[in-house]
Amino acid sequence: MTAEATLTLRAPLRHRVDGGSVAWGALRGLDAAAIGSQEVWVEGEGRTTLGDLFEVRGAPAPRIRLVGDLASMDGIGAGLAAGELVVEGDAGWYLGLGMSGGVIEVRGSAGPHAGGAEPGARRGMTGGEIIIRGSAGPQAGAGLRRGLLVIQADAGEGAGQAMLAGSIVVFGSLGPDPGIWSKRGSIVAFGAHAPPAPYRYACTYHPPHLPVTLLYLRARHRVPVSDEQVAGLYRRYSGDLAELGAGEILAWIP
Amino acid sequence: MRVARVIITARSPRWAREAALKMTGFATSVIGCKCEAGIERELAGSETPDGRPGISVLLLTMAREDLAQRLIERVGQTVLTCPTTCCFDGLPEAAERVGVGSALRLFGDGFQGSKVIGGRRFWRIPVMEGEFLVEDKFGLQKGIGGGNFLILAADAEAALAAAEAGVEAIRAVRGVILPFPGGVVRSGSKVGSRRTKGMVASTNDAYCPTLRAVTRSALPDGVQSVLEIVVDGMDAASVTRALRVGIEASCREGVLAITAGNYGGKLGPHHFHLRQIMSAGGTGR
Numbered sequence: 395m396t397a398e399a400t401l402t403l404r405a406p407l408r409h410r411v412d413g414g415s416v417a418w419g420a421l422r423g424l425d426a427a428a429i430g431s432q433e434v435w436v437e438g439e440g441r442t443t444l445g446d447l448f449e450v451r452g453a454p455a456p457r458i459r460l461v462g463d464l465a466s467m468d469g470i471g472a473g474l475a476a477g478e479l480v481v482e483g484d485a486g487w488y489l490g491l492g493m494s495g496g497v498i499e500v501r502g503s504a505g506p507h508a509g510g511a512e513p514g515a516r517r518g519m520t521g522g523e524i525i526i527r528g529s530a531g532p533q534a535g536a537g538l539r540r541g542l543l544v545i546q547a548d549a550g551e552g553a554g555q556a557m558l559a560g561s562i563v564v565f566g567s568l569g570p571d572p573g574i575w576s577k578r579g580s581i582v583a584f585g586a587h588a589p590p591a592p593y594r595y596a597c598t599y600h601p602p603h604l605p606v607t608l609l610y611l612r613a614r615h616r617v618p619v620s621d622e623q624v625a626g627l628y629r630r631y632s633g634d635l636a637e638l639g640a641g642e643i644l645a646w647i648p
Numbered sequence: 649m650r651v652a653r654v655i656i657t658a659r660s661p662r663w664a665r666e667a668a669l670k671m672t673g674f675a676t677s678v679i680g681c682k683c684e685a686g687i688e689r690e691l692a693g694s695e696t697p698d699g700r701p702g703i704s705v706l707l708l709t710m711a712r713e714d715l716a717q718r719l720i721e722r723v724g725q726t727v728l729t730c731p732t733t734c735c736f737d738g739l740p741e742a743a744e745r746v747g748v749g750s751a752l753r754l755f756g757d758g759f760q761g762s763k764v765i766g767g768r769r770f771w772r773i774p775v776m777e778g779e780f781l782v783e784d785k786f787g788l789q790k791g792i793g794g795g796n797f798l799i800l801a802a803d804a805e806a807a808l809a810a811a812e813a814g815v816e817a818i819r820a821v822r823g824v825i826l827p828f829p830g831g832v833v834r835s836g837s838k839v840g841s842r843r844t845k846g847m848v849a850s851t852n853d854a855y856c857p858t859l860r861a862v863t864r865s866a867l868p869d870g871v872q873s874v875l876e877i878v879v880d881g882m883d884a885a886s887v888t889r890a891l892r893v894g895i896e897a898s899c900r901e902g903v904l905a906i907t908a909g910n911y912g913g914k915l916g917p918h919h920f921h922l923r924q925i926m927s928a929g930g931t932g933r
Contacts, residue, residue: 521764540764541764542764542765561763578761580763597778599778599779600778601772601778601779602698602734602772602778602779602780602781603763603765603770603772603779603781605697605698605699605700606697606698606734606763606765606770606781607763607765609697609698609699610697610765610766614766624699625699640759640761
């Protein structure tokens with residue numbers, strides 16, 4: 395078995411591609427031909443296959459690597475339950491839609507709703523880990539039920555909106571209204587942030603789970619976490635107090 | 649026996665040790681304490697899940713069910729209560745697991761929360777100081793209790809000095825604990841009792857110098873004092889290693905003989921034959 399299968403974009407995408415129909419969770423068990431036969435939908439063009447869009451090499455493998463600018467490809471990693479998916483570039487909307495396990499790493503930025511719920515749905519990802527090396531669009535982790543979403547640069551508006559549990563860690567700035575309507579779950583802010591009105595300051599302390607999380611991210615995912623962040627003090631804001639109020643924003647004090 | 653490894657971390661080594669000392673208190677023998685526990689070693693920040701200094705504790709019981717209960721009691725009363733501590737499972741790869749944090753979380757009275765980090769679930773329990781973090785489940789495995797050797801000395805001072813030297817050497821061995829005070833037992837026991845029906849253990853009269861004239865003594869001429877070192881461990885290899893270095897260090901002036909209590913083979917399935925152990929490659933079986 396090879397270490398990974400690689401899908402290299404044959405040509406820049408001219409239209410939006412809906413990758414939500416790809417059985418991302420099953421790709422790791424498929425050979426190159428079977429991966430290439432997976433159907434996707436191209437806006438304005440209709441049904442096509444991964445093999446038409448990507449050159450597929452090496453399979454089956456627990457790790458799938460997508461190479462190219464996929465900012466126009468939505469639903470990458472949808473339904474992933476195990477294994478590892480690496481995007482060597484940007485990713486489109488709804489990254490990890492309905493994901494329940496495994497790891498997605500985006501080495502560029504991700505569009506709106508990364509790890510979030512699809513329109514009308516209450517739950518976003520229910521497990522697994524998403525690591526976005528760049529920024530994430532609006533509503534990252536919206537409806538997050540479980541799992542870990544890490545954004546190494548900035549997060550857009552409404553990160554963790556209506557989240558139910560899980561953790562979102564943002565190393566850059568946090569857009570407006572983070573965690574609004576959330577019931578539980580943690581948003582960790584290392585950059586600029588403004589807790590929304592229904593959040594209330596609780597205390598400044600050392601949250602004991604954060605060093606475990608941050609050291610794990612450093613060791614497992616090579617996230618550049620500083621010792622000061624590991625051992626630092628955090629301001630805890632509880633919210634959304636209009637909902638259950640068991641959620642929190644933990645804001646690092648540099 | 650079953651053994652669990654508990655990792656206690658704290659803001660400073662001092663507070664990790666305070667919690668560990670309390671947790672391993674009154675845990676010398678399963679006979680009277682329901683468990684045996686001790687400090688395995690100190691841990692550097694680089695060895696702990698939260699990067700803080702820590703202490704590794706081993707806790708042994710006769711049965712799996714007992715282990716869960718003892719962990720809940722002891723972590724709940726001695727680690728949860730201690731400032732700045734967190735409590736982690738030291739056997740994350742063990743297949744057999746018991747709930748500890750899953751029970752202690754109820755102290756949070758509904759305000760507790762959980763986090764899954766790297767596939768491991770932790771509970772955050774709010775306390776007046778801040779939060780206590782404890783792992784949901786702890787691994788356990790088969791362990792070994794009661795590895796021992798007896799130091800037969802010409803006088804009490806020589807016996808104690810030899811025992812101290814043995815203990816110091818054993819403390820450098822990983823995977824073992826010395827559950828008795830300072831690692832040393834002065835009241836070695838035999839299985840059962842001559843006089844009291846139902847008593848699990850009573851004084852080891854064969855090794856009591858004061859009883860030499862009135863019992864079937866096992867003491868050679870000249871022996872005036874006997875001390876025992878009891879070793880519990882994760883496996884036979886660890887116990888064997890500990891016994892070997894302990895005996896080597898204990899063989900000093902004033903020590904007339906080293907032997908072991910085998911209790912007629914009634915103590916358990918593992919027998920550590922000292923002559924084999926002291927020869928190269930000897931292992932307990």
